[in-house]
Amino acid sequence: MPAYKAPLRDFDFVLNELIRVQDTIPTLPGYEEATQDIFASYLEAAAQFCENEIAPLNRSGDEAGCAYDPATRSVTTPAGFKDAYRQFCELGFTGLDCDPAYGGQGMPKTLAFPIMEMQCSANVAWSMYPGLSHGAYAAIHAHGTDEQKATYLPHLVDGSWTGTMCLTEPHCGTDLGLLKTRAEPNGDGSYSITGTKIFISAGEHDMSDNIIHLVLARLPDAPKDVKGISLFIVPKFHADGSRNPVSCGALEHKMGIKANATAVINLDNAKGYLIGEPNKGLACMFTMMNAARLGCGMQGLGLGEASFQGALTYAKERLQMRALTGAKCPDKPADPIIVHPDVRRMLLTQKAYTEAGRALTALLALQLDIEEKHPDAEARQDAADLVALLTPVAKAFMTDNGYTATNMGMQVFGGHGFIREWGMEQLVRDCRISQLYEGTNGIQAIDLLGRKVLLDQGAKLRKFSKQIHKFCEANAGNEQLAEFVGPLSKLLKEVGETTMGIGMAAMMNKDEAGAAATDFLRLIGHITYAWLWARMAEVAYAKLGQGDDAFYNAKITTARFYYAKLLPEVESLKAQIKTGSKPLMALDEDSFAF
Amino acid sequence: MPAYKAPLRDFDFVLNELIRVQDTIPTLPGYEEATQDIFASYLEAAAQFCENEIAPLNRSGDEAGCAYDPATRSVTTPAGFKDAYRQFCELGFTGLDCDPAYGGQGMPKTLAFPIMEMQCSANVAWSMYPGLSHGAYAAIHAHGTDEQKATYLPHLVDGSWTGTMCLTEPHCGTDLGLLKTRAEPNGDGSYSITGTKIFISAGEHDMSDNIIHLVLARLPDAPKDVKGISLFIVPKFHADGSRNPVSCGALEHKMGIKANATAVINLDNAKGYLIGEPNKGLACMFTMMNAARLGCGMQGLGLGEASFQGALTYAKERLQMRALTGAKCPDKPADPIIVHPDVRRMLLTQKAYTEAGRALTALLALQLDIEEKHPDAEARQDAADLVALLTPVAKAFMTDNGYTATNMGMQVFGGHGFIREWGMEQLVRDCRISQLYEGTNGIQAIDLLGRKVLLDQGAKLRKFSKQIHKFCEANAGNEQLAEFVGPLSKLLKEVGETTMGIGMAAMMNKDEAGAAATDFLRLIGHITYAWLWARMAEVAYAKLGQGDDAFYNAKITTARFYYAKLLPEVESLKAQIKTGSKPLMALDEDSFAF
Structure with a gap:
């Protein structure tokens, strides 16, 4: 596996060209100084830290694990972890998006999230020490008394606690x-x-x-x-x-x-x-939990990115067989395996899921910042609604896709993927927990369908659908985007009908919601990514001819791949949802045997 | 995790009621003594060995691993492995389906395969020692000189080598x-x-x-x-x-x-x-390789079964939340999680894939026995063609589904699934290799579509399709089976059209075959399982009212689940295949970057 390289170019694309955080962030009270330059310098510093300090500890940390001493009830972290954490504190990253009143740097989530992604790619196990700590900070900041805040927050912010x-x-x-x-x-x-x-x-x-x-x-x-x-x-x-x-x-x-x-x-x-x-207490805990769920999503994202980097590098280097259409590198003993369509299918799946996940993350980070800081109550509510709706999607869809992506990266390596030294199988193992903790992905699905969609009669979902509808309308005459806008419009209508169908059925029998939930979450995940990929293609077309065509053409090509090879999963999902709960509930518990 | 319990009732169903091996096996020269009673006594003995001897070594073997001594270049297997192997030899299992001329017991594959499945469920790492050995036996038996056979086979048969x-x-x-x-x-x-x-x-x-x-x-x-x-x-x-x-x-x-x-x-x-x-040498090696590929499939199958047993037991014991439709066990602090539709979805996925895989395995074992022993050359050729066609399907579809099943079993456990002591995550890790070795599953897909289907202009696939078509015709008026036969007939037609479409496209551009291969393999896997589930439902309906209705009703219910919740994957597969190779090949290698 190659050394991790932070995807700074793609962060730039997502933050500055797609989500255009600079149109909003510096206008929010308290974020006036979070300019594009400031973002860039923080991202650069974080990239260096992740690449040089924690990525090199990822394999060794996995092999060593943590040591527990029963006599003292103390735990020793793997070699290097403590030093890296000290540096992280010294660089001020523990307080990055924390309140300046307690020593924080007062930066927005739109900056903090990409930095979290980088940590997840480089060393997800390490990233959880400051990650959990930040959750505790958030809960005390939101719910603590002034005295509690004064007692605990400065230490959580500077990382000494x-x-x-x-x-x-x-x-x-x-x-x-x-x-x-x-x-x-x-x-x-x-x-x-x-x-x-x-x-x-x-x-x-x-x-x-x-x-x-x-x-x-x-x-x-x-x-x-x-x-x-x-x-x-x-x-x-x-x-x-x-x-x-x-x-x-x-x-x-x-x-x-x-x-x-x-x-x-x-x-x-x-x-x-x-x-x-x-x-x-549960309501207070959910302050931490919602952030933790997005954090899980970023684990899926970051690990997918790390796996993509490993698999792509290997696919270009590993020589094995000839292209089906004839030798591409006749001077070499065989062609690099990236010539094979099935290897490309796996690499593009990683790339398409990862880049869409990064876009979703940035979108949600911006909504969180708006929710917290926007002077207008309606704007805050709209942002809060979108975050509420898409948090379970980000948690479950991004971690399921991250698991798919890390498994595909491993598959690209063939048998070598199974060998620990290559590092690819660790990404699979490290990713697996993200589907389980902070509420299993099945719980996320129930949260989405039950609490976020059916409970308000689809109000939040309609608000989100309206955004997608507006995008489709605005681009109705755009020939370049027709290949995306057509299917997206059609899917939007189908999602509406499907949601209505589930809602009607669930009124008669709540198990109908339980039966549809997991498929429904993937359906919402796919329409979200399809919308984001269409938007990314729109931006990329607008940027063509300005000096970085390889990058933008790759975006357009990946959008096409997404629509051709990943989005069709919705065909199965719709069909499965239609069959309802009976096929799941018919078998009585006693006959469920081995 | 509960102690492994060999699925003897389901072996009986598959072997004696579905595939009806007794109609064929004892009529084959050399297998006259392989009666139903003999099968039952071997299966019982193997079940005891797997349950009592190797299953208890599965977790400890994973924790201990093998030890290598560089000084002597020797390897020590985990505690208990050697003793279990000695018992296995003493019981005669190393020579179960080996030639009596060299000390073997001359039993058919239809008996050997279920016994292999049990070993995979109980302790897949252990099973590979005799498994690989059997491959070497088969290659020497098929290709060795009389002297080589006399030198090596008796020792491989009795297990001393x-x-x-x-x-x-x-x-x-x-x-x-x-x-x-x-x-x-x-x-x-x-x-x-x-x-x-x-x-x-x-x-x-x-x-x-x-x-x-x-x-x-x-x-x-x-x-x-x-x-x-x-x-x-x-x-x-x-x-x-x-x-x-x-x-x-x-x-x-x-x-x-x-x-x-x-x-x-x-x-x-x-x-x-x-x-x-x-x-x-490669042709000789393929004697071992084809058997090894089926062996991989059985690893996916056996591990899926083991995971199902663990997950089902846990789902009935673990109390957490109430059923969406109201408390099912009001006397307990919460309902067992098996009341939740999404938990049932995971359990039924495991069950449906596992039982269909078991049926496919028995079907292929019978064809192998016919291929080897049938007096009629055409019968041998038909059997050989079906084995050739379905070997890559059994390898890839069963291991991919096994990985899905083991992951779902782990997911049923929530966070506990991630903890090693429960044993569920080991099944995932042990299963992962089956998708990689003996030819990655991508290679299986190319083997199926390229060598087994397109190379003979679909002759083998047509022969297989004819069997499915005959089943559909024979049951055209069967109202009970209409819910299966209708979709199966439709799918059969679509598979024909899809195959034709790929064939035409691949004539112009070989990458079209490479691009379609993985989706095509899953399509063929699904039609195979759909056919087997329809056949299992047919058998189950015929047996209702004869004293084991819970078992047969579970078969019918699981068939319905398969058609409702797993088979719809074909909708996505067809759509993805239609988009061809361009979305995979469009991105030039240099633009494929991070």
């Missing part, structure tokens, strides 16, 4: 209503928290001075379901330096992201502080 | 024409062989007294391409007990099948013996 999200327990993942960890008031405003949390990413490590756990627990007499869950701040060390009895009981042995410490966290009358209102 | 296939070299996998290993005549009928082979499964280990390597190499002045490759027998130890300089230089570090020794084999003037004719 890190944070975690402690949700899952052995018997409850998706179903947080089953949560057992309990919080007893101590009488002094603090609480005494007892329980066991599992799957706590970055739950214990040697990279920071303190770890701030955000823990879901139940107050005495709280309602038994999700309405009885509260959120608590539980620091590893108290302000006086004394140890809080919140400790790592073990590390999980996992398929991938082995260099990230996935901890069992035991709370044994650990002292914690309520954050937000009692029994409203 | 094992064998390997040595094809791949660092610079050549698919493209064996690039092979560099050379064989110099010693003047005494033997050859002196020098070169490096990689990816040699079971290439070195501690389970047998001797290892017989079958090595592809070039004679002096042989043609430079695949027509200049010869096959050699290279034993680890000579008859006098002396060591031949063929040794293990290293073991690969792999994503999965870690308990199988994947060796680098160095030949340093190793003494070898030509097997078959000079320069015809």
